Amino acid sequence: MTVPDIEDTTGSAAGPQRVVIVGSGFAGFTCARKLCRILAGAGRETEVVLVTPNDYMLYTPLLPDVAGGLIDPRFVAISLADALPRVRLVVAEAESIDPDNKTITVTSQHHGPRELSWDRLVLTPGSVTRLFDIPGLAEHGRGLKTVAEALYLREQLLRQLELADHEEDPEVRRARRTVVVVGASYAGTELVAQLRALADAYAARRDFEPSEVRFVLLDMADRVMPEVGEKLSDKVLSVLRSRGIDIRLGISLKELTGDHVVLTDGTTIATYTVAWVTGVTGAPVLGTLGLPMEGGRLVVEPDLRVPGRPDVFAGGDAAAVPDLTKPGKITPPTAQHATRQGKILARNVAASLGIGAAAVYKHRDMGLVVDLGPGFAVANPVGLPLSGFPAKAVTRAYHTYAVPRGINRWAITMAYLTNAVTPRPLTLLGLVSPEEASFGSSEGIPKRT
Numbered sequence: 202m203t204v205p206d207i208e209d210t211t212g213s214a215a216g217p218q219r220v221v222i223v224g225s226g227f228a229g230f231t232c233a234r235k236l237c238r239i240l241a242g243a244g245r246e247t248e249v250v251l252v253t254p255n256d257y258m259l260y261t262p263l264l265p266d267v268a269g270g271l272i273d274p275r276f277v278a279i280s281l282a283d284a285l286p287r288v289r290l291v292v293a294e295a296e297s298i299d300p301d302n303k304t305i306t307v308t309s310q311h312h313g314p315r316e317l318s319w320d321r322l323v324l325t326p327g328s329v330t331r332l333f334d335i336p337g338l339a340e341h342g343r344g345l346k347t348v349a350e351a352l353y354l355r356e357q358l359l360r361q362l363e364l365a366d367h368e369e370d371p372e373v374r375r376a377r378r379t380v381v382v383v384g385a386s387y388a389g390t391e392l393v394a395q396l397r398a399l400a401d402a403y404a405a406r407r408d409f410e411p412s413e414v415r416f417v418l419l420d421m422a423d424r425v426m427p428e429v430g431e432k433l434s435d436k437v438l439s440v441l442r443s444r445g446i447d448i449r450l451g452i453s454l455k456e457l458t459g460d461h462v463v464l465t466d467g468t469t470i471a472t473y474t475v476a477w478v479t480g481v482t483g484a485p486v487l488g489t490l491g492l493p494m495e496g497g498r499l500v501v502e503p504d505l506r507v508p509g510r511p512d513v514f515a516g517g518d519a520a521a522v523p524d525l526t527k528p529g530k531i532t533p534p535t536a537q538h539a540t541r542q543g544k545i546l547a548r549n550v551a552a553s554l555g556i557g558a559a560a561v562y563k564h565r566d567m568g569l570v571v572d573l574g575p576g577f578a579v580a581n582p583v584g585l586p587l588s589g590f591p592a593k594a595v596t597r598a599y600h601t602y603a604v605p606r607g608i609n610r611w612a613i614t615m616a617y618l619t620n621a622v623t624p625r626p627l628t629l630l631g632l633v634s635p636e637e638a639s640f641g642s643s644e645g646i647p648k649r650t
Contacts, residue, residue, distance in 0.1 A: 217246040220550055221305060221319035223295045223486070225253035225281055226261075227536045228517030229325035230605065231543025232550070237287040239551040247554060250289045250317065252307055254645070256281050259348065260604050262536055263613070265388065266572070267351040269395025270402075270625045274348045276612040277604075284606050291317070294645065295326060297489040300510055321512050321550050324499060325543070328481035328518035328534055329644040331497070337457030339640055339648065342383075342477040345392055346644050353638030357474050358396055359629045362403050362414065376471035378414045381462055383454055384478035385420035387428060387571045390437060392478055393418050394574035397444055402625045417447045417470060420479075424450065426579070428569055429586075433579045436588050440577050453479075481534055483519045485647055495521040495531065503561035504549055505542060514550060516542035516562075525563040536603070537567060570596035 220236065222229050233251050240247050257278040266272040281290055293307035296314060304316045330344035343357075344350050358380060365377035380400075382393040393416055400414040418425070418441065424434045425441070425448065441448060449464070454475075456463040461471045482497030492507060493500040498521040500508060505522065507513040516522060517539035524530040532538045545562045552559040568581040570592070578592040580599075587595060597617060604610050640646040 217248050218320040218554065219248045219250060219318065220321040220323065220554075221250045221252060221317060222323040222325060223252050223298075223305065224324070224326035224484070224517070224519070225251055225255065225258045226325060226327040226517055227258075227539035228519075228543040228546065229253070229323070229327075230258040230279070230281075230285070231540050232323055232325060232516070232546040233285050233288050234605075235544050235547035236550055237285065239547060239556060241287065243551075243556045245554070245556065248289060249287065250291055250319075251281065251285065252291045252293060252295050252305065252317070253281070254292065254294050254309075256290065256292050258284070258605070260600075260609070261346065262603075263600060264345050264348075264351040265391035265395045267348065268345065268354045268392055269399045269574070270355055270627070271395065271620055272613060272616050274352060276609055276616060278348065279604070279606045279609055295486045298322070298324075298486065300490060300492070300507075300513055303512070321553060322514070323546055323550060324487070324507075324513065324515035324519055325517045325539075325546070326484035326486050326519050328483055328497075329485065329646050330477060330640060331480045331482040332477075332640065332646065335454055335456065338454065338477060339646075341457040341459055342454075342475045342640075343638050344640060344644060345388060345476060345478050346481070347638075349633050349638045349643040353633040353635070354392070354396065354474070354476055355399065356629055356631065356633060358399060359403065359627060361473050362400065362407075363629065366407060372471065375415070376460060377473055379417070379470065379472040380415070380474045380476070381417045381419065381454075381470060381472050382476045382478065383419045384476075384480070385418055385422065385425040385448070385450070386478070386480070387426055387569060389418065389420070389476070389478035390426050390441070391572055392476060393446060394441065394444075394572070394577075396476075397446060398574040399625055399627075403627055406624070406627065412445050415447065416445070417449065417472075419449050419452050419454065419464070421451060421453050426571065429571065429579055429581050433581060433586050433588060437571075437573065437579055440573060444574075481518055485645060487519055498531070498534075503563075504559050505546055505562055506549070511553070514546050516546045522562055525561065526565050532562075532564075533566075535569075538564065540603075570599050572596045572600075 260277040293309040297306045361377040365374045368374040401411045404411040499515045518534040522532045549559040570580040578596040580587045580592040
């Protein structure tokens with residue numbers, strides 16, 4: 202869609218007011234959908250504009266399943282045109298934001314910088330992988346925030362396994378069959394479990410011992426998945442180790458090259474595949490605002506307004522939202538919180554336009570669900586610790602329900618049912634290049650200078 206040059210829509214004589222939402226993740230998507238319903242119910246002609254680099258909302262919790270070959274990436278991409286028919290979609294990057302002049306500069310590969318004005322601004326650009334000054338990380342590591350990264354990790358593993366089949370040098374063959382995953386929180390743990398299952402399927406069909414494919418999971422923490430509590434964390438550790446995954450806690454990466462990594466304890470591991478899944482920080486565009494930040498996230502009030510900016514709101518991973526259930530803390534960057542904040546954002550933006558009353562964000566954590574590959578999962582819905590098959594059923598039921606479009610739910614359900622009776626597909630399609638899956642290209646993280 203063509204983005205107009207700067208327009209002044211502040212006065213009623215200039216036409217309908219405009220709400221610009223930046224980002225189509227959980228918070229932005231939910232805000233746009235609910236706000237359109239509120240405005241339609243009130244009979245208001247306010248224009249809702251969604252600025253996003255993609256024409257879909259990505260259901261990121263299932264990216265480990267995409268990387269493991271369980272789910273087609275199309276199934277976790279919710280079409281914005283279909284799901285948000287009342288929203289004006291601007292497929293472009295938010296390059297910078299000027300809160301004083303109420304303008305946002307957007308760019309895309311099809312046009313240069315253009316400006317878009319707004320009466321209310323909702324900042325939900327999400328997050329990007331948090332990187333550190335580790336030599337070689339940006340060049341040789343890959344994250345798990347985008348479809349490109351998930352597909353690349355799947356294809357990289359299969360490519361290296363195929364190359365290893367014909368490798369005469371035993372050391373090189375071992376390196377090609379070694380995968381290092383950094384980050385033992387729920388995303389990294391799910392990823393290593395799904396890649397392990399994919400490697401096991403490959404080994405079974407190529408008739409060699411699955412133990413010849415080595416997985417190493419690293420984390421500076423003293424336990425895996427501390428989010429689920431000590432009891433479930435211990436079960437996860439036991440299950441992963443029973444599958445032959447080498448788990449090293451209190452250790453991370455010191456250096457990466459194209460064929461090996463050096464750990465913080467001085468150990469060298471030969472590998473061609475490194476996944477970096479250690480946490481997130483706010484999207485780079487937030488740094489253009491000149492507003493207070495906390496931990497890479499925009500500081501906001503409990504009603505999700507930016508302090509001193511009554512016409513600017515923020516939520517999701519991009520905002521340091523006070524956790525009113527835990528004084529002094531901020532809400533964690535999870536899909537659960539982002540979705541609920543999206544609803545409060547819509548309500549409070551509408552209230553700022555004279556429709557309804559505003560509210561603060563207060564939500565108790567409903568727990569986590571974590572799929573750990575064939576036959577096992579852990580979950581703590583409303584504080585009830587579950588593991589094994591009951592947790593598997595809860596986990597898959599939750600994700601299927603949470604995907605915000607019926608056709609996607611149906612496709613994911615069919616994929617799970619099909620996988621229950623057929624082996625995982627091992628076709629290597631070569632869909633994503635290393636450059637396309639880099640942190641810069643896939644997540645838009647600027648190169649460090």
